[in-house]
Amino acid sequence: MARTPVLNVTTIRRLKAFPWASDQQVERILSQMDLHHIEKRTVLFNEGVPSDSVYFLISGVVKLSLRSPDEERVLVSLISPGELFGITSLMPGMYRAFRSEAFSDCWVSSVRPDVFVTTLLNVPFTDFSALMEGTVGRWFALLYRYTHFQGSSLRQKLALALLELAQKFGTQDARGTMLILQLTHEDLADLVGASRQKVTEHMQELARQQVLLRDGRKLIVHPDRLREVAGLLLDEK
Amino acid sequence: MARTPVLNVTTIRRLKAFPWASDQQVERILSQMDLHHIEKRTVLFNEGVPSDSVYFLISGVVKLSLRSPDEERVLVSLISPGELFGITSLMPGMYRAFRSEAFSDCWVSSVRPDVFVTTLLNVPFTDFSALMEGTVGRWFALLYRYTHFQGSSLRQKLALALLELAQKFGTQDARGTMLILQLTHEDLADLVGASRQKVTEHMQELARQQVLLRDGRKLIVHPDRLREVAGLLLDEK
DNA sequence: GCTTTATTGTCACGTGGGTGACAATAAAGG
DNA sequence: CCTTTATTGTCACCCACGTGACAATAAAGC
Numbered sequence: 001m002a003r004t005p006v007l008n009v010t011t012i013r014r015l016k017a018f019p020w021a022s023d024q025q026v027e028r029i030l031s032q033m034d035l036h037h038i039e040k041r042t043v044l045f046n047e048g049v050p051s052d053s054v055y056f057l058i059s060g061v062v063k064l065s066l067r068s069p070d071e072e073r074v075l076v077s078l079i080s081p082g083e084l085f086g087i088t089s090l091m092p093g094m095y096r097a098f099r100s101e102a103f104s105d106c107w108v109s110s111v112r113p114d115v116f117v118t119t120l121l122n123v124p125f126t127d128f129s130a131l132m133e134g135t136v137g138r139w140f141a142l143l144y145r146y147t148h149f150q151g152s153s154l155r156q157k158l159a160l161a162l163l164e165l166a167q168k169f170g171t172q173d174a175r176g177t178m179l180i181l182q183l184t185h186e187d188l189a190d191l192v193g194a195s196r197q198k199v200t201e202h203m204q205e206l207a208r209q210q211v212l213l214r215d216g217r218k219l220i221v222h223p224d225r226l227r228e229v230a231g232l233l234l235d236e237k
Numbered sequence: 238m239a240r241t242p243v244l245n246v247t248t249i250r251r252l253k254a255f256p257w258a259s260d261q262q263v264e265r266i267l268s269q270m271d272l273h274h275i276e277k278r279t280v281l282f283n284e285g286v287p288s289d290s291v292y293f294l295i296s297g298v299v300k301l302s303l304r305s306p307d308e309e310r311v312l313v314s315l316i317s318p319g320e321l322f323g324i325t326s327l328m329p330g331m332y333r334a335f336r337s338e339a340f341s342d343c344w345v346s347s348v349r350p351d352v353f354v355t356t357l358l359n360v361p362f363t364d365f366s367a368l369m370e371g372t373v374g375r376w377f378a379l380l381y382r383y384t385h386f387q388g389s390s391l392r393q394k395l396a397l398a399l400l401e402l403a404q405k406f407g408t409q410d411a412r413g414t415m416l417i418l419q420l421t422h423e424d425l426a427d428l429v430g431a432s433r434q435k436v437t438e439h440m441q442e443l444a445r446q447q448v449l450l451r452d453g454r455k456l457i458v459h460p461d462r463l464r465e466v467a468g469l470l471l472d473e474k
Numbered sequence: 475g476c477t478t479t480a481t482t483g484t485c486a487c488g489t490g491g492g493t494g495a496c497a498a499t500a501a502a503g504g
Numbered sequence: 505c506c507t508t509t510a511t512t513g514t515c516a517c518c519c520a521c522g523t524g525a526c527a528a529t530a531a532a533g534c
Contacts (some may be wrong), residue, residue, distance in 0.1 A: 020367035061406075061418065065427070075427035077379055078418070080405045087372045121368055123360050130257035131358055135324045136373045139380055142314055146383035150430035154491070168317045169298075181298065181315070184511060190302070190312035193387035195492050200512060217501090217511090391521070421481060432522050437482060454481090454531090 005058055005107050007035060015082035017056065021120050029119045033109040038102040044086075046099045051089035053110040057081050060106030064098040068151035069231030076147050078103060089113040091137060092129045097144060149192070152231070155202050157192040159230035162212070166221050176212075179219045242295055242344050244272060252319035254293065258357050266356045270346040281323075281337040281345070288326035288333050290347040294318050297343030301335040305388035306468030313384050315340060326350040328374060329366045334381060386429070389468070392439050394429040396467035399449070403458050412450065413457045420456065 005011070009026050012018060018026060033056065038044065044055065047066060055062075062079040076098050079085050088094040090113050114125035121128065145164055149157050162179075170177035189199040206212050211229055212221040242248070246263050249255060255263060270293065275281065281292065284303060292299075299316040313335050316322050325331040327350050351362035358365065382401055386394050399416075407414040426436040443449050448466055449458040 018368075018371065020364045073427060074430065075424060077375070078402070078405065079375075083375060084372055085375070087376075090372060121360055121364060123358055127257045127358060131255075132373075134255065135321055135327060136369075136376065138314070138316075138320060138322070139324075139373065139376055143376055143380050143383065146380065146386075149383075165315070168315065186511080187312060190310060193311065196512090197493080197514085198491055201491095201514085204513080423481080433482090434484085434523080435521060438484085441483080 004035070004037075007033070007058065007109060011058070015058070017082050017084070018120060025120055029111065029116065032115050032119070033111045035107065035109045038106045038108055040102050040105050042102045044100040044102070044108070045096050047096050049096050051086065051091075051094050051096050052112070053086060054084060054089050054113050054116045055086040055100070056109050056111070057083050057085065058107040058109060060108075061103040062100055062106060062108070063103040064100050066098050066147055066150075068148075069156055070151060072151055074147060074150040086110075088140070090117070090129055091133045091140070092126075097140070098147075148230070148232075154192065154194050154198055155205070156230050157194070158188065158199065158202055158206070159211070159226045161188065161191050162219070162221050163223060163226045163230060166223050166226070170221070170223075173220055175215075176220045176222045178215070179221065181219075182217050183219065241272070241274075244270070244295065244346060248295070252295070254319050254321070255357060262357055266348065266353065269352050269356070270348045272344065272346045275339040275343045275345055277339050277342050279339045281339070282333050283336045284333050286333050288323065288328075288331045289349070290323060291321060291326050291350050291353045292323040292337070293346050293348070294320050294322065295344040295346060297345075298340040299337055299343060299345070300340040301337050303335050303384050303387075305385075306390075306393055307388060309388055310336075311384060311387040323347075325377070327354070327366055328370045328377070329363075334377070335384075385467070385469075391429065391431050391435055392442070393467050394431070395425065395436065395439055395443070396448070396463045398425065398428050399456070399458050400460060400463045400467060403460050403463070407458070407460075410457055412452075413459045415452070416456045416458065418456075419454050 009023050012026050057079050059081050064076040066074040066076055068074050117125045117128045145160055148160055165179055166177045169179045169181045171180055185199045186196045189196045211225040246260050249263050294316050296318050301313040303311040303313055305311050325334055354362045354365045382397055385397055402416055403414045406416045406418045408417055422436045423433045426433045448462045
């Protein structure tokens with residue numbers, strides 16, 4: 001087993017982490033971080049569990065992945081030394097979106113997100129995380145959709161896209177969730193990266209299966225059934 | 238033309254924006270925001286231009302899109318009232334990743350990112366944006382890759398994925414950029430959402446065309462040629 | 475060094491979704 | 505209300521990529 005690395009200000013600077021922070025701030029955060037050695041293939045956290053730590057990779061490579069509808073794993077990203085990861089913990093009440101596991105033997109350190117923010121930015125954690133949610137939360141929702149597109153059929157992609165739209169533009173209706181938005185099949189096609197014709201076909205199929213219905217040019221969707229079509233577990237999102 | 242909306246604390250609260258901010262902070266930010274009416278199809282900003290404002294959507298729908306390799310437009314997202322957008326401006330030196338245009342007639346207000354951060358979070362902008370870059374910057378790079386996957390062939394997706402890997406794990410070599418990472422074709426397949434067999438075929442093709450070469454199980458890539466294969470303009474990223 | 479296991483290379487075959495072409499509607503505009 | 509234009513519906517054909525099935529290497533373990 002590799003010997004324990006030294007984790008001090010010099011190491012942090014060499015890894016080009018936290019460039020804005022003063023030496024003093026870095027010292028303080030280091031005193032609150034703990035160090036773990038993780039062997040290749042060990043899972044650090046799984047998707048769906050509560051996000052309660054920020055991680056910092058000192059050496060090795062960490063892999064972020066996701067389960068696709070057909071039980072395959074989507075490789076989302078590989079993390080290199082000096083990177084922070086597990087940052088869903090910077091937003092309130094979020095769950096892990098990806099599984100993280102050691103791609104090679106790693107040294108990792110972790111810290112509580114509130115300690116991270118208050119130490120390095122000197123701002124209350126609740127304010128910071130609320131701002132994060134209001135700004136980059138949207139990016140996160142996008143990333144969620146796009147990563148889940150991987151390995152999905154057009155039918156599943158459509159369901160995912162409609163789910164996101166229902167969350168943003170949906171109003172409750174006796175018959176389901178109505179999208180207050182005039183979307184053409186061409187718009188949907190551009191959204192899921194498909195041809196207009198195939199979107200028309202699949203939308204009819206989904207209507208036939210009572211997953212959605214059309215009222216003039218407004219759509220009424222049934223989120224639970226969409227989730228089912230998209231191949232998401234019922235507890236997801 | 239619709240009459241000018243009132244933009245005051247009540248409006249902000251109704252739109253559920255900035256929930257963490259005090260009335261006083263909201264008043265202050267409002268006094269620094271300016272209001273624009275934007276007609277359907279008007280472009281607010283294009284991808285590639287410097288990011289110098291944060292936008293807030295008051296009414297209407299804004300569309301974010303992207304040019305795909307085959308000149309089609311990828312619809313990345315639709316923004317609903319109450320959302321902030323154009324937040325690449327919260328990170329240092331970033332360019333717009335997407336084009337934003339009015340999907341319907343809109344009322345939008347904008348503010349300088351430094352004013353936004355200092356007013357609502359009371360923290361120096363340079364510190365904040367450096368932290369953003371070190372944390373959510375990675376998400377952003379992922380989103381970049383995944384949005385560019387839309388409408389790309391496997392060949393182009395591979396090129397994009399290898400480019401991202403070269404930036405993270407590349408070291409300069411006499412023959413190009415060497416990836417200090419042992420990746421199997423199966424890993425690459427999981428990364429781009431393809432089958433292992435097709436990845437093998439395309440990697441050979443890329444090697445034959447001198448876009449990359451193999452030294453044992455290490456890859457040496459030529460970023461410029463990868464960019465060309467990926468269908469990116471040379472100034473992108 | 476030899477065996478076992480992981481990775482790469484190569485095929486034949488099937489299929490989901492792209493493309494083009496057009497008809498049938500529905501909306502918009504005068 | 506009638507014309508024009510946008511959207512939806514339907515089909516035939518094609519192709520890039522997935523799948524399964526092996527052989528050929530290369531790496532790892534003993």
